[in-house]
Amino acid sequence: MKKIAVLTSGGDAQGMNAAIYGIFGRAQELGYELYGIRNGYAGLLREDIVKLHREDVRHIVAKGGTILGTARCDEFKELSVQKKAADICRKYGISDLIVIGGDGSYQGAYCLSKQGIGVVGVPGTIDLDIGCTEYTIGFDTAVNIAVEAIDRIADTSEAHSCFSVVEVMGRRAGFIALWSGIAGSARAIFADSNTTAEQIVDHLRKYHFTSGTIVLAEGAGKAEPMAEIIERELHVHTRANVLAFIQRGGNPTAKDRVYGSMMGAYAVDLIKKGKNHHLVCVKHDELCGVEISEGMKQTKECSAYLAHLGRTLSCI
Amino acid sequence: MKKIAVLTSGGDAQGMNAAIYGIFGRAQELGYELYGIRNGYAGLLREDIVKLHREDVRHIVAKGGTILGTARCDEFKELSVQKKAADICRKYGISDLIVIGGDGSYQGAYCLSKQGIGVVGVPGTIDLDIGCTEYTIGFDTAVNIAVEAIDRIADTSEAHSCFSVVEVMGRRAGFIALWSGIAGSARAIFADSNTTAEQIVDHLRKYHFTSGTIVLAEGAGKAEPMAEIIERELHVHTRANVLAFIQRGGNPTAKDRVYGSMMGAYAVDLIKKGKNHHLVCVKHDELCGVEISEGMKQTKECSAYLAHLGRTLSCI
Amino acid sequence: MKKIAVLTSGGDAQGMNAAIYGIFGRAQELGYELYGIRNGYAGLLREDIVKLHREDVRHIVAKGGTILGTARCDEFKELSVQKKAADICRKYGISDLIVIGGDGSYQGAYCLSKQGIGVVGVPGTIDLDIGCTEYTIGFDTAVNIAVEAIDRIADTSEAHSCFSVVEVMGRRAGFIALWSGIAGSARAIFADSNTTAEQIVDHLRKYHFTSGTIVLAEGAGKAEPMAEIIERELHVHTRANVLAFIQRGGNPTAKDRVYGSMMGAYAVDLIKKGKNHHLVCVKHDELCGVEISEGMKQTKECSAYLAHLGRTLSCI
């Protein structure tokens, strides 16, 4: 019986559990044994490996976080460590490993695949910053949480006739900022570091805004100094809010559950087809597999249409 | 100055207000005047038409329902009524009308376009049952509400070790059932009328299920009789729940806000390009316009991949 | 070491897990061993009894349902069965049993106490219909879910300019209807069977309402016929919605978590003080214990102030 394994790595994302669920379901259907590796690559090195059973996964789809745990593992950059990890996989009879995580996790997966272990990557990060795929698990939930927070902050900003700068996650990428800014009717969106505080101030002044929300991607600046600049220039009280880790947990949205499940199942399909040095991707809203070294080279930008829309709507 | 108008028609859907917002934003950018017609085609016939201002739309994105109101209008099937409606548009100087609604609303739009009024349709229905587009505004919110309800019902079903049949909306289409069934870890999903109660009972028996959720599309049957059959055949207490109209209101999700805004703005773009007998569609996750008579002929099915996934996962 | 046990019985309610958590915490503090009995009195008779450990309860406060399961147990009305249950308790060395449930569950607890087992009741029911206490665990969550549903239904009712009759739970008591009706800005509230459909129709007519929500307690009537009467009399389209079991699951609110924890801990305090034939009650918002036979005789009505307020506000 074929044995495969799954681990989650890097920052956790809502929907990782749905991916594990989808993997379990397809593995069961194909008659594969599925092992779970706890706490990412670090757990693999410690042989923290357990067989997964139906009861382990039955109730996990609705849960945030990851039942397998996750961790960073700096030593995995060393070749000797990668070799050791591959040996451990072989010792357990694990032919293929599914890695759910972001681009750092893909780096580890790529190294492992060079040591002869089949590897499939599933994109799991709230940041949407993996170049080869349109969707990454967790993004929809993180955006919805950010929007809910922005809605709440908008109530109190409006009551006090003040501005609020809301800093959202996204690492260097502005996807969460752009989406939550449009959805939250922001007066201005700082999605990237090309936008300057002066431009934002000019924009707010031009449209005579005296209250409302400014959404700021963490890669574009910090909430506190931005709030100070706006307050000083426009003479309107301006509050700073950093949403931080509330964006990284909670029950996944329907999309993260369905796409998580789909992508997980598709990862097993790729293994079955022998495409086990691949990354699961969404292209034109359809699932596909991309060869891992190829996929890691790809980059993407925020949709130009959305970016323009954001500027258009922040004039209302 | 070019004058355009917007109305919402048929069943309301969350995100219709975002579409109005997107239309307003792009109209403002292009220097068009925007009129709102209240209560659908019926309101058009009553000349219930108001100019929309910035203040009218500024806070609507987060709101369910439609600020314009909606209504059914049976008399609009008559040619004389369609001519009268076109005359009213001309009287007000309205060159183009944007209609946000489902396929019934598109029928009216098509008739109006034959009377010489420019018409662009924006797909707004929770049912996702418009053939020419992958996405319809409201679907994501409706599915998330259904999933939240299923999660809750699952808690009490599990506490009582019983089955619960949950009937979701979707008219003849099983999209809401399929998505919410996968996301809600259903034991079985009746997405269409091809599935029989016997098949469901056999499935539950085969996998030794003694509790859990069965999701039923309204087009595939009724919750009460289905619950009775399951209870009788499997000797497990089985509850019936009809979610009904809770699926049709509430704050829209981020997706319905962003896609609503995008599709609304895109409708104005189509008018600008002279494509004013078109429907706004999403194809391969990109916006495009399809000629109205052409678009109305298209049909679509539930994704085969998703349908298979649903069957796979309901064995866990 | 003193051994005590806990079971949940009757309909589940959000916050029952918090009560178990509070019991565990206080038992640990006092050095008592705590046993969990699965599936209510039926489980006691089957000796479905497990020792509870820290890991079993650590993550349960946020969860709906009950980790112990619940069931109805008709045979517990027989004296011989009660004697058997008491013998089982003695066999396991369980001196005192905490029963979390509604008045049916208290009946069983009372019978058991007459067989020489110490018993403390904790009020757990969404219906708030236990006479001797102002609060019962689950009520706040159920009301908030009902209000959220009413908010959503209000959006679509307003969009369509129609009435919606929303039937909420509560068994014979109208507490959920009264609270959710006031919170949901209902046009009318049927909290009990003294109100007739004619009175509701007159009220809606008198204040010229042409849309909005009518909240109906399940003990006061059925949604479908009520909607038909309103539609027929007022010539306004009227929809019926039965919220049903969505009111009985989901993450508990802060109040149900805090009050659940408090009441659970207080139950152990009562055992410590030798008050082990008592019910935990809230009186004037403070915890107290009432002798079980005494408590079961007490009754309560909906607050006259709230009832009057409901009538006042449904005129807006």
Place this chain on the structure above:
Amino acid sequence: MKKIAVLTSGGDAQGMNAAIYGIFGRAQELGYELYGIRNGYAGLLREDIVKLHREDVRHIVAKGGTILGTARCDEFKELSVQKKAADICRKYGISDLIVIGGDGSYQGAYCLSKQGIGVVGVPGTIDLDIGCTEYTIGFDTAVNIAVEAIDRIADTSEAHSCFSVVEVMGRRAGFIALWSGIAGSARAIFADSNTTAEQIVDHLRKYHFTSGTIVLAEGAGKAEPMAEIIERELHVHTRANVLAFIQRGGNPTAKDRVYGSMMGAYAVDLIKKGKNHHLVCVKHDELCGVEISEGMKQTKECSAYLAHLGRTLSCI
């Protein structure tokens, strides 16, 4: 016809709109005219006063913030300004003013009452820190938002096996921290400045905690330095989160809607009875009025029972 007015002042709180709604309803019932004063005492001085109509309040109960706006008004501390404000009330024929706000707002109300204007205070603050009342509008919603955030942060903390310090609002009072800490299964709760970081570290060490949430009242310290101490002492990665203004908006919970409505209506009842230099209070869960200078002297502490419970449960 008697004319009364309402204003909201100080920090906004969810449920202030429900209070306005309750005031409107009772005023209408008694045949009083109701005026709304925008932006607190500052608006009163600017004569920013409008008559409130049914349409203005019909849909406000579900909304966060305050439809009247709020502002701080430092100049109101001057006697001449207070006299001017009283003159403005008299000019408009307003005999009585209802002030919804916290203790700073009560100070202003008291000064105005000394100038011969009838004044009734309604406690509206998320902080629960008004001595003379058990409940203040907004607290329940703020706590529920904090708990939801803590639940989310707990998911990601658990996935990463780390600690998270979550700083909640409450000014000098630890009520929000205590409630959200118990409800969120915190490992430790810093509800007041009597607790030291050393005590928290000792507690975490004693019970061998290696992950989980530490809830910190803003009056007890700052999240960042606290996280650094814990990380340094326990060698566990520790994150800091400041919830900030998300706690101050969003749809009010059922309790804040019902209590808001009740307290608002009761304020009008007090005016009717001539008790128009009073504060609306909740004592033993019943509404009552307390003479304003008397009420302002009262203080309260966190419930000793709850505080002990918090310590008990944070050992699990």
